[in-house]
Amino acid sequence: MKTLKQLQTMKDNQEKISMVTAYDYPSARQVEAANIDIILVGDSLGMTVLGYESTVQVTVEDIMHHAKAVRRGAPDTYIVVDVPFGAVGVNEQYDLENAIRLYQQTNANAIKAEGAHLTKYIKNCSNMGIPVVSHLGLTPQSVGIMGYKMQANNKEAALQLIEDAYAVQQAGAIMLVLEAVPSDLAREISQKLQIPVIGIGAGKDTDGQVLVYHDILNYGVEHQAKFVKQYGDFSIGSDALAQYNQEVKNSEFPSEAHTYKKQVMNEVTE
Template identity: 80%
Template sequence: MKTLNQLMTMKQNNEKISMITAYDFPSAKQAEAAQIDTILVGDSLGMTVLGYESTVQVTIEDMIHHAKAVRRGAPNTYVIVDVPFGAVGLNEQYDLELAVKLYRDTQANALKAEGAHLTQYIKNCRNMGIPIVSHLGLTPQSVGITGYKMQASTKAAAQQLVDDALAVQQAGASMIVLEAVPSDLAQDITLKLDVPVIGIGAGNSTNGQVLVYHDVLNYGVEHQAKFVKQYGDFSVGTKALAKYNEEVKSQQFPDAAHTYKKQVLEAGEESE
């Protein structure tokens, strides 16, 4: 299993870190077989596998349920689990209790929390022994305010993002995800920080990249962002299911090759 120290060494050696989201046993198993460095059990599961309208509807129970399946599928991969909306920012003691529950019950290697305002939360979790990955730039849990668009597009906003990145690192963040920010700004932040920086829509100068499993494989995706690249096409599933439906209706399936032979068995014999 990759450790945080190994990920830090990869940054220091300019070796890129790969990260992919996974939400269940088979996708996690595929990621581990592909030797992906890290898996993010993202709250994007709300839209990709649960049919929610946004990540805001995802619960702590949702995250635990899916993260446990991911850990079973990828026992030897560094797994990061999202802290869902509403599970942080209410009360320090309550926030920490939920963090402990999420970390312990999922057997995750780290938790991911969105926003630069969570420096005290990061400190509290670190003191408890829970590594936190900070998510800056476009933060999906806040799209009701920010919208789905490039962040830090002005000089002032860019400086604020630099300051935020330094602040969460100072608070104890073990890693940072930068989403939808200009590539030159992402490069500047990556060079300024000691911890690994993972980009999504942030150019290729970050220490690594993360994409959503369903985006990479075109699996039930209706819209893809500019920064997404497809490496496979699971949309064939619809065609395959339509073909299956057609053959059932026309009695083409099951045929002889997929049917047990009809026969009368004598005592002691076994069917094929």
């Protein structure tokens, strides 16, 4: 398992960090077998696995259930768990209780929280010994306000994002995810911050990259973002299932090769 110190050394040595968002035991096993540095148990599981309309519907219980499965599938991978919508930003006691549950009960290495407004939360978690990854730029939990579009695409917004990035680092964030921001801005932030910066839709000059398992493998994906590259095609599963269905209907499956054979009825009738 990569440690936080090793991940920090990778940034310092300009060695790229790989992160994949995965949500269950079999996908976690595959990600670990591929030697990916970090698994993110993201609240995007709401759309990719649970069929929700957005990340907003994902609960703490949803995240915990899937994070536990991921840890079982990837016992030797650094795992980050999303803090879902509504689990932070209420009051300090409630926020910390949820952070402790997510960190302690999932056996994650860190939690991830969206938004520049959470600097005090990051500091409080850090004081409790809970590592926090910050997420700025396009933050899906706020999509009802900001929409799915590029962020920080003018001077004022870019300067604000730089200021926010410094603020979350100062608050104690161990890492930063930057989503859907101009590549030159992402490069600037990555070079200026001491902590690793992981990009998604932020160009190649961040310290690392993250993509969703289902996007990488075209697994049940209905919409493909501009920044997604597919490396496999699990959509062929539908063809395989259709063939199975047809063979069952035509009594072609199971064949002799898939059948247990022993003339047990002869013994029954004797």
